[in-house]
Amino acid sequence: ARLDDPVERVRQAALLIIAALGTPGDQAILPQAFRDSSQAVRVTAVNALVGLGKAAVPIVHPQLDAPLPQPRKLAAMTLSRVNVREYGPLINTHVTANLLNIFRHQGYLLALQPLTNFAGVAVLCSALREENDRLLQEIFYLLTAVHNPADVRIIHEALISRDERTRANAVEALEAITSPQTAGLIAPLFSPDFPQAELLQLSQEMWEMQPPTTREAMESLITDHALDPWLRTIATYALGEIGAAFIPKPKPQPEKPQRRTPADLLAALSDDNASPAAEPPTAIETPAAAEPSAASETPAASQTPASDDQPVDERQKRRERRRQRAASLLDALSADPTPSPPAAPEAPPGAATAVSPTAAMDTIYTPPPTVNRLFNLPDVMRLLQAALQDSDDTVRLAAAHAQAAIAGGAPAPTAQKEGTLLSVLERIIFLKEVLFFRGMTVDQLKVLANVCEEHLFSADTAVYREGDAGGVLYVVVNGRVAIERAGQRKGSVTRLGTVEANAYFGEMDLFTNSPRTASAIALQDTLTLSLRREPLLALMRQQPDLSLELINVLSERLNDATDQIARLTRSTPRELHKLFDELEA
Structure with missing residues (x-):
């Protein structure tokens, strides 16, 4: 046993x-x-x-x-x-x-x-x-x-x-x-x-x-x-x-100009405090606004300073302009909007979408030249059908996944994949592009992919807090995470950096039991893969060469951090440093 x-x-x-x-x-x-x-x-x-x-x-x-x-x-x-x-x-x-x-x-x-x-x-x-x-x-x-x-x-x-x-x-x-x-x-x-x-x-x-x-x-x-x-x-x-790659991609539709909503138009009506110079031009102008007045044509010598009743005339002009503006906006409100066509019913998940001849005219379909020259879709489907008859479960699962990807749907859930967001193979493909894992073999990544855990963090949720126990490495699949440290003043924080997709964080505390020195906060809905210290150490014991590769990766990360500190540190002449050293001696 x-x-x-x-x-x-x-x-x-x-x-x-x-x-x-x-x-x-x-x-x-x-x-x-x-x-x-x-x-x-x-x-x-x-x-x-x-x-x-x-x-x-x-x-x-x-x-x-x-x-x-x-x-x-x-x-x-x-x-x-x-x-x-x-x-x-x-x-x-x-x-x-x-x-x-x-x-x-x-x-x-x-x-x-x-x-x-x-x-x-x-x-x-x-x-x-x-x-x-x-x-x-x-x-x-x-x-x-x-x-x-x-x-x-x-x-x-x-x-x-x-x-x-x-x-x-x-x-x-x-x-x-x-x-x-x-x-x-x-x-x-x-x-x-x-x-x-x-x-x-x-x-x-x-x-x-x-x-x-x-x-x-x-x-x-x-x-x-x-x-x-x-x-x-x-x-x-x-x-x-x-x-x-053989499946046509939908043709992008040009964006239609957005119609102003009644709420926007009514909000414009309620702006009574706008100055005449700031008001937008209206569709209907008053005669006073469109033609120069007789007073404006008088010689300069005949123009006298503004009388006491001139502010009253100015208010009347503004009221007239607002009335004309209101009439124009109300006409726009009362216009019948063009009825939008009814939305097509949604296809059930996983169903293949048939492309009609009419719809095909609205698609952009240019297979990649290399693929078009080396393969054709019937041969691809024939090979996938043969893979569905394979004696190995993982091969059959990959064939079902491939057929669903070509059909534009998702594979039916199975006991092996149910409840996961990424398959083991998809995790391997993803981790292969992450710097921390780039030196690992596919077999090594396969071991780690089976023990990785998926976590979905909503926006403004803490992945971990400053002072929490370490020992876990996180890789961002999609989303963004901020690395922050508490400031000296209460309630203030210092943003140390932002981690994007295909990047990792938490590696500095991966191999130690020391507490986290900073907090990680999801800036938006973020999917991560987490890897605990124990399976990684077990893999390193079996393959010592992997330890050297990870040491090189961590050394590069430490050098990057040192360079960043040097950029943020205020530089002073060497003579001042020597003077400070003498004073401290």
Whole structure:
């Protein structure tokens, strides 16, 4: 039962205890760990079975016919270490199979290059590169079954070296333990500047492998059941994005001038205190306002100062203008407004919207040239229909999501997605664009996406307050959040910054138990993803390289904060600083 424990180290300890103290019946369950998600657990299972010696052969041998490649490789690894003369050739077979898959994936990557502007395709390409890295690492692990592990490790480290001579010596050593053909295929994979087209040329010369077209690559990634189901899921999701590009977009309608409401017009009538110069021109002008008066035409010498009754005449003129203005506005109020057409009934959620020929004339439909050249909508729908028949639940879910995206609706709620705003794959695509997570692999993001929590904060709601406990990182999906600190005067605050979508906050207190040094307030309705410290620390323990990546990200953030402080700090001449230092000494 401990082989299913969520803690990795507990599963490893259980394997060692069963191998050392268990009965033959207990030891028969050890190969189950070949399917464990943790590489450390899988390696522990191999070592435990090798420790049983020849007694492990009948336990492990059936795994050579397992339906999945991972148990088959680990079974060959175990048996080769027990009896290298009999089972050693199996290692060469699996090394060749890994190289075939690596070069096949290289063909997929080149074929998908024109579509990397789609977020799903970009993540798919990242997953393929990471799978190639895993397969390449696995080749050297397999070689340790038939060669000295220390020698294999030295060759591997030399191939990673930046020194060209060191890499050349490593290739010669690799030829000695494998073959010139195998070494010639492995060596270019460690050269970052090796052209991708030449890699495909190598596969053509070795296996007559023809590079696929973009359409063939997507079809293989979706329908090849030998692939990891996770890759098929990402490919299916990406195909939905491609299919949605074929759907016409509604033509933007020009804005109609807004008609003044009766309330606005009556408000204008009530403005009795307006001066004549400030009043707007009216549709009907009085004769006094339209024509110059006789008094205005008299010579300047005949004009006398204003008499006492002139203010009365001015008030009468204003009343006359207001009466004329009122008549004009009342005419506008009494006009019959143009009746607006009745609103069309809303379609039920998730229903596909049919585009009539008349409506099609009012749409802008120009499929992207790249997509239009490489795909057509019937092929997309055919592949999605095939994905709906996949044996894996996640692939079928991605296909349903893709079909709904093309139809313009939303997928029907299922037990897996009900109550969530973002699927795991959508979270991965989103987090991949956030600086804090950009250095993580797709598999690492998959772990974090499953433990992220979604929170919706309404406007003026506190995400957290100054003094609250830390340990949680927040990423803004949409909306805006203000970072504020209480000022010295009661009721005053200092705005430290504003966090927009695709940005994060709360990282300074993520790895400590210290209280928050500032408050985070939602400026508008804001959706966030939150990540607690514990799952991130667990992931960092498993993969130390991730710790270095996060340290670099946090260091950059700290440098940005230092630069901001320097910009806000008043600068003074260095001589004054020296004088202050002498006074303080």
